[in-house]
Amino acid sequence: MKKFYNFLLVAVVMLFTTVTFAQATITGKVIDAETTSPLPGANVAVKGTSDGATADFDGNFTITTSSSSGEIVISYVGFKPISIAFNGDTNVGTISLSPDSLDEVVIVGSGVIDLAEDRRTPVAVSTIRRDEIQLKGVGNVEVTEIMKNTPSVFVSPGGGGFGDSALFVRGFDDTNTAVLLNGQPINAQEDGRVFWSNWQGVSDIANAIQVQRGLGASKLAISSVGGTVNIVMKAAEKGKGGSVRFLSGNDSYFKTTAEYNTGVNDKGWAFSFLIDHWQAHRSWARGTFGQGQNYFFAVGYKPNDRHQFNFLITGAPQYHGQRWSQSEETIENDPKFNQHWGFTSDAVNGQYTSDIDSERRNFYHKPVMNLNWDWTISDVSSLSTVLYASWGRGGGTGPRGDRIRTADGQLDYFAIEQANEAIGVGGFDSAETGYIRRGSMNNHSWYGIVSNFNTELNDNLSFNVGTDLRYYEGDHFRQIIDLYGLDGWAEDGVTYTDTFEADPWAALFDFADENQRIDYDYSETITYQGLFSQLEYSNDKFSTFIQGAVSNQSYVREGRHISYSDEDRGESDKLNKIGFNLKGGVAYAINDANKFFFNAGYYSRQPFLDNVFENIRRSNALVSPEVDNEDITGFEAGYEFKIGDNFTAVANFYHTQWENRVVLQGGGINDNGTPNDTSDDFEVSNFQRGVNQTHIGAELDFIFTPTSWLRINGFFSAGSWKFDGESSFDEFNIDTGELVSSADGINRDGISVPGVAQTTAGLNARANIISGLSADGGFKYYGNSYKHDGGSLQTMNIGTIDDFVLADFGLTYNYTLGNGDRLTFRGNVFNVFDNIVISNTDRFGFFNTDGRTFNVSARYSF
Template identity: 25%
Template sequence: MKNSIYLKSSKCEIQSKKTKFSCLFSIFFSLFSFLTFAQVKQQDSTKVNQLDEVLVSAVRVTTKTPVSFSDLDKKDIETRNLGQDVPVLMNFLPSVVTTSDAGNGVGYTGIRVRGSDATRVNVTINGIPYNDAESQGTYFVDMPDFASSVQSLQLQRGVGTSTNGAAAFGASLNMLTDSYSDKASGEISSSAGSFNTFKNTVKFSTGLMNDHFEIAGRLSVLKSDGYVDRATSDLKSYFLQGTYVGKTTLIKALVFGGTEKTYQAWYGVDAATLESDRTFNAAGMFTDEFGNARFYDNQTDNYQQDHYQLHWNEKLSDKWSTNLAFHYTKGKGYYEEYQEDQDFAKYGLLPIAAAPTVNTTDLVRQKWLDNDFYGTTFSANYKVDNWDVILGGGWNKYEGDHFGKVIWARFASTSELGDHYYDDFSTKTDGNVFAKANYKIAEKWSLFGDLQLRNVTYKANSDETGLVDDNFNFFNPKAGVTYELNQTNSLYFSYAKAHREPNRTDYENGSPKPEKLDDYELGWRLKSEKYAFNVNGYFMKYKDQLVLTGELDDVGAPIRANSGDSYRLGLEVDGAVKFDKHWMISPNFTLSNNKNIDFVSTDESGNLVNLGQTHIAYSPNFVAGNILTFSPITLLKLSWLSKFVSEQYMNNIDDASGKLKDYFVNDFNASYEIKTASIFKSIMINLLVNNMFNVDYVSNGADYGGGFVYYYPQAGTNFLAGMTLKF
């Protein structure tokens, strides 16, 4: 499930949660005001836009770093940003596979990179960890339309460089939110499309007032019925930012978040139903007292998440720049479901004395989360001559309440309104320090080094996890070399070691071991004015990798298990060719071999069997994407987007009954901007046609063994159209 953030002071510590929130909010913005006032006297109106990049400079890379990566900026995102989630907007990047529970990219979505699922992709926002502390997953549904507030994002494949939060075992994604604007502006954006999908967004910026201060914000409302039956989404989000800009100073205070209510859609359908009724959704299905099949109308996930960030960037000299950040996130919500024939004992209730004795009841339950996550991150960058050094780190703490309520029961027994049938509390602290440096040792040679120390402490006690009190100390070294053949060609090689702790679900399903990874990367970069190519080979060698088993638990979380020795060996190729001022093509593909070594499984008799080398679940051997763009005139852009994903196993035992078929899907995207001299500076019209050849395909599923396989069908041809008015 989900988690969040909490920034405490000793004064706030003794107060109630509601009062504590107000106190924290006051401290947060008082600190912002103090820092701003302290700097006003020594700043002038000169603005240094590069200061904004300091927010993410500690965790981002450039072509001088021996790491495989891709960048997307606001212009890349805005033409397709019509309501679909951030992972879906990243679908055409190398080695990326995305999926959607509702089938149309709205609501709960997922991403895999190099076969690694979202729990293994480190995500930061302005350098602040975003991954859920316990599950390690990312839930962009909690921040709907967040792409409308993203200035740029970078996806580093493999271990990448040191970052804050959970270790990157497949990739790391860092996002930079909107920069400040010199001039006042406004924006109204609306889109509509298939499955009653609607998105409305309003943005504003005051511009720099007195050459120093800006306030900007966004409000978004997004609704959709989804492709799958009852897979509805009712989403709202906001973004508010206050910025102070000085000659050498950038201070930002951000508040953003959202609420989501989504009908559960992760059950999937079996093979027979997939053929006869692709959109069938078993969530909420029950049999009433008269034997009729019905659906509970509030089988929903409900969650609110609010983020607070304070950043202070300072350019101390031509050589030194620093960043200090504090963050707090509050998350609270519940998962509601109808359950049939539940034992009273499971809910701490007594049987009802009758003839015969009543031991079970139908009921509606809610599983609640009330979580806080808070901490600080910091970095200092030193640049001189041939040296580029970054020193950084962070400390974060998670505190989470997990509790359950029964809100209705056919037979109430001894229950009372508001009773909890379970109460769990868990804490997790995560601290790290790192030092990384690029050193140019000769005209064509550069060395890269990166050392990180990370400490993780996790404590939990519940019926699901048992008693957990683990402490991990990880040392993660990285090193590489870059050789520039000439101004357009460079070669690089890198090695990185990473460690990763188990998540909450891993503890619920056994006694997991921490994972270890050795990542070797070898690449070639070619870049000129008209074309660019990147070729990257990788060998990722795992010890005790927690691989997906194909099963899901009772709240839809994927179950994982240690696999002993395993590896991922692959080749990534991506490029961009600009033929002339009208035509451009951006292809990519990944060839990979993903294997468990000497994989041990249990047969039908309960005996352990060594299956030797087997495919790692959810790891296709071939993934390819392409974007062909035609601009007949400057302000009109037409794009044909293609994605191919080869077949993949949903298990680790090479059971062909649990296979996802390959699929090839094509989208069409058009955008046309009209420049005006009226009240509106421009009018942009966008069109997105997804799956324009109406392919029946499945991008995800679950395999419980013994032939119990379920599939997540994706929508056929569907469209979104929108208009943006800028003034």
């Protein structure tokens, strides 16, 4: 027995000795390579094991592992990870992590995604990276909101419905700001609009969003009067892992997201998936309910070092209740008021339910697919190509007939149903019209290819040339959504009885046949062929570039509706318009701390399709005389300076002149000379030619890191945006196409462009409080925003919108588990002080800021 105890003792000692020798302790410190600040919360993991640790407040870490040798991987969100070998107890010293360059963010399509960092000659630019997008731009916040802390950028709430915001850059709205998704243009082909509700999922799948103000870096002949927004979507990720997130916010907002990346296998394949669902009974204003999903699938394949492919498909089907601009009096009395909704009713017993519905509902589903191919031809030459397609289905609902409202101004659905049942069949062809909800449908198919060849002619000179081809076909018609108790709707001698859901999934395949389309029914075909090129020279001190593009755009309209005349049915004549742009610039670096640049450019931009025809809804006739191209001339200069490693600032000055602008506006009402009798009122559209604007301004933004735990950034922009000279004006009856009135010599000279703030300033800070815990927040000031006379012409200013300030705050806590997985908790509060004021205006009325909103989320990353 004694021998047995001695043997057991020896075995325990040997086991303890073995374990002792097998262990290793690794220590070190993690800092930001650019600012030398510590990176608290940096993740340190032993490769191939579950051993891990998190850097403390000062960036220091200690990790104990059962492996006697191997590699540790140090990573931090927004920085390039580093692997370091160890053998036994090791002090790896100070590890400097470099921020991800956008070259690292752009996994595929680097030749067709025109980012400012790809060019040595600078432009005025601000970049929002994935870590900030994930923290601030998710949930019940518009993706446009994360761009607002950029000089000369204004984000309008657009009424407050989910996805209804509008983006303004240097005073130009998003019809005149080009938006690109992985190099693919997404501005609507008919009118240049960007419907942000179609891109609700961008915040979950974007690696970066870059706002290029003014001339920008894009080589395409696109509508970048104000600037260019480049959204870089994720591709099939190189690394293996995933995450699950749960988020909730004010007014019953809830969102859940799951994603997974397989990583690259030994045959060069990688797969990435993401899916989420969100819903809320309102955004902030009443009647702005919403629900939607987001899906993303990508597959990457790299067969060798010369070729890389990536295919993705993504979409964000959604519906939401809408709200338009309001009168000043309404905003003051009830800022949440919305006249477009009401409580639904039970027609059997006349009881109102707790459910709500809106006559103004947007519903849309726009699947997007693209295939990227990057070919490294040689050490100096490459070809990058993206082939894309999208299919949009859906539209927006609205009233047709006579509304009935409750005493507080909401829709009385029960009274509407009772009145309709008494009529039986209603409509424009009967004495009693009744009320229905119609859907204005916009179904389109869009196909395109962008390809760019780049070569380094020598160490200093690079050249690229490419092509941009697009084919677009859109169908526009109205269909009945709800008859509210009517047996049918009579119009143009036809009684219509079919109804269709205002649902984005149903709209993919279930929409009205031609014989069930009310009011109007037409299609348009737009083809586009563009050629672009750039030559850039750079050395250690000096860089210069010249860039040009030429394009041909053709327009054809086809009318189908029963109410159209013979001339307006079938295909119209084809109109071809040639456009071009030419840009150039120079930059000079005095030293690493002082750099200057100057850019200039000229655009001859083709008109939008909606401005080419006399009445796009009803007529095949081209506008006479023919609409000319719009002319845009831009100049900008900038100066970048640094003070040590802690302070960087950039100042920009710009001058943009926009001449021969064509403005088409619809939705106004003409009282037909009888203001007290609404029975003969009709809807009109306004067509204006020769509108000229000049936008001049200055911008400054900076980053300051005064201590290792604090980062401050701020900006200031001031503009003078005014109309120039005279223009013409025509008013048309939308239903008949008849010219109601016209005038020449409309004088706008010197009138300030109304709508959004011409002066903005912001100050933001982020502070590391303790290990893993950080806080961020800031203020933004808006001023110098002009009111106009309320009409279509905007021929006078009648005052200014009061200056105002909004504040946001956020809190983040990161906790790394022992196996290297991470928990991230985030809370956001927007408009912290609940400052509900008029923010901006359009020609119909005013928009107010949303009151205090919030969201909280938890993410598990593995």
